Amino acid sequence: MGVVQGDQMVLNIGPQHPSTHGVLRLQVRTDGEIVSEIKPYIGYLHRCFEKHCENVTYEQVIPFTDRCDYIASMNNNFGYVVTMEELMEIKVPERVEYIRVIMAELNRIASHLLALGTYGLDVGAFTPFLYMFRDRERILDIFELTCGARLLYNYMWVGGVSHDLPKDFERICIGFLDYFEPKIKEYNDLLTHNKIFLERTADVGVLPPDVAISFGVSGPNLRGSGVKWDVRKDEPYSIYDRFEFEIPLGEGEFGTVGDSFDRYWVRVCEMKESIKIIRQAIKNLPDGDVFQTIPKKIRPPKGSIYRRTESPRGDLGYYIISDGSPKPFRVKMRSPAFTALSSLSEIAQGWMLSDVIAILGSLDIVLGEIDR
Amino acid sequence: MTSKEIKKTLDRQFPGSVIENVDFAERQVELKPDQWLEIATFLKNDPGLSFDQLECVTGIDTGEDGPLQSRYNLHSMEHRHKIEVVISLDRSNPKVASIEQVWRVGDWFERETYDMFGIIYEGHRDLRRILCPEDWEGWPLRKDYETQETYHGIVVSKIKEEEWE
Numbered sequence: 001m002g003v004v005q006g007d008q009m010v011l012n013i014g015p016q017h018p019s020t021h022g023v024l025r026l027q028v029r030t031d032g033e034i035v036s037e038i039k040p041y042i043g044y045l046h047r048c049f050e051k052h053c054e055n056v057t058y059e060q061v062i063p064f065t066d067r068c069d070y071i072a073s074m075n076n077n078f079g080y081v082v083t084m085e086e087l088m089e090i091k092v093p094e095r096v097e098y099i100r101v102i103m104a105e106l107n108r109i110a111s112h113l114l115a116l117g118t119y120g121l122d123v124g125a126f127t128p129f130l131y132m133f134r135d136r137e138r139i140l141d142i143f144e145l146t147c148g149a150r151l152l153y154n155y156m157w158v159g160g161v162s163h164d165l166p167k168d169f170e171r172i173c174i175g176f177l178d179y180f181e182p183k184i185k186e187y188n189d190l191l192t193h194n195k196i197f198l199e200r201t202a203d204v205g206v207l208p209p210d211v212a213i214s215f216g217v218s219g220p221n222l223r224g225s226g227v228k229w230d231v232r233k234d235e236p237y238s239i240y241d242r243f244e245f246e247i248p249l250g251e252g253e254f255g256t257v258g259d260s261f262d263r264y265w266v267r268v269c270e271m272k273e274s275i276k277i278i279r280q281a282i283k284n285l286p287d288g289d290v291f292q293t294i295p296k297k298i299r300p301p302k303g304s305i306y307r308r309t310e311s312p313r314g315d316l317g318y319y320i321i322s323d324g325s326p327k328p329f330r331v332k333m334r335s336p337a338f339t340a341l342s343s344l345s346e347i348a349q350g351w352m353l354s355d356v357i358a359i360l361g362s363l364d365i366v367l368g369e370i371d372r
Numbered sequence: 373m374t375s376k377e378i379k380k381t382l383d384r385q386f387p388g389s390v391i392e393n394v395d396f397a398e399r400q401v402e403l404k405p406d407q408w409l410e411i412a413t414f415l416k417n418d419p420g421l422s423f424d425q426l427e428c429v430t431g432i433d434t435g436e437d438g439p440l441q442s443r444y445n446l447h448s449m450e451h452r453h454k455i456e457v458v459i460s461l462d463r464s465n466p467k468v469a470s471i472e473q474v475w476r477v478g479d480w481f482e483r484e485t486y487d488m489f490g491i492i493y494e495g496h497r498d499l500r501r502i503l504c505p506e507d508w509e510g511w512p513l514r515k516d517y518e519t520q521e522t523y524h525g526i527v528v529s530k531i532k533e534e535e536w537e
């Protein structure tokens with residue numbers, strides 16, 4: 001180094017900045033409006049999740065997982081309990097499996113609504129955000145009805161769920177789906193096919209498939225690059241192998257495969273697939289006791305396990321090591337947003353500063369999960 | 373390929389690098405640290421293996437005087453098979469080759485493991501702390517970790533185990 005680069009400027013975006021979706025600092029080196037280098041600094045929300053886990057019992061870890069990805073707490077619970085059940089070889093009742101899938105998919109819709117709404121905000125569209133939050137509210141109401149909480153549920157337990165479904169749940173849930181399904185068209189009219197939105201997102205921040213895989217990018221971001229990979233289909237867990245649904249892929253409809261628009265569009269399409277899954281699950285929902293297989297004391301056998309599940313942000317993995325005691329020896333969370341953010345410096349290079357915000361928004365990161 | 377076949381392939385290609393250890397499960401393979409970079413490159417580029425995805429890097433402290441471990445979960449998008457590589461490192465001098473240039477995601481994963489366990493990844497181009505502040509003392513996820521009393525004059529609260537019982 002030591003070379004004076006007079007026309008370059010270093011800018012700090014964040015940590016407190018609305019378009020960084022949390023507490024994230026981006027150190028950006030710019031040449032005029034063009035970004036030549038970008039360095040993310042994370043850790044502002046680090047709460048020692050993994051260290052805490054070693055000091056609490058296995059059931060007490062579940063509320064911590066809620067707080068990692070607080071936009072999709074159900075999916076985080078789901079990943080943890082599925083991993084624990086695989087380690088302990090517990091077979092949960094059919095009803096529990098169906099309830100979990102319904103909740104996870106509802107939460108996926110809620111999470112995508114937030115992602116798409118705030119993405120609209122990032123590129124300057126305010127109204128879709130309000131529309132999507134209006135509908136997200138209805139999902140939160142369903143969760144509140146089920147377990148009393150609206151954001152951090154602690155709903156799925158090892159071997160079962162904390163509450164059975166409320167009376168009349170099927171009718172309420174179907175009612176919501178019937179209400180929500182036509183709303184997707186409304187979003188498309190309002191945001192997706194808006195000319196300004198297309199100009200801001202299509203062809204911007206292209207992530208080629210091989211780079212995406214090398215960076216461990218997963219979930220909708222990876223599918224936006226055209227890679228057909230969905231843990232629900234490719235490494236089925238719980239009862240996902242029983243449902244019929246498609247894996248939407250980015251096709252480069254308005255630009256290149258893997259651009260910001262494709263990542264956005266995959267999320268819109270995924271909401272439709274989630275609706276399909278929920279409808280099938282409600283149709284086949286069996287009766288039964290949901291507390292039957294909850295163990296009195298959780299003491300898994302000695303051993304280790306790594307399992308990944310599909311959270312709305314991608315491959316959410318848990319690495320759990322048990323030494324036979326009631327407390328975990330080690331819990332590691334492989335967070336999908338962490339790997340997605342690590343690819344930002346690669347894909348945002350060479351774009352305008354305003355495009356960096358559009359690219360960052362399209363990755364749909366949650367800082368709670370990155371910093372853990 | 374099954375994990376057994378993958379192990380065999382590795383043993384054939386790099387004689388003496390695979391350590392037989394009955395403590396590990398079927399899906400895991402323990403390797404000696406010295407040839408790790410070559411093995412990693414081979415795992416990624418060999419057409420029969422083609423592990424193009426590094427799912428996760430986990431650091432582990434096996435406890436009192438035990439070794440530190442760096443574990444890598446690998447997955448192949450093409451062949452849909454997976455393997456877990458375990459590398460045990462000496463506690464007093466935990467050093468292993470960095471695979472950051474083989475799988476790009478290794479960059480941040482290794483920085484995280486360095487941050488939490490103090491494992492030095494040799495050849496990493498930007499090995500800094502990632503989650504903790506840069507001037508933090510100690511390696512938080514090691515079992516013998518003692519929290520520092522103060523950080524820039526701020527008292528650091530400690531986890532008291534009794535409180536959680």
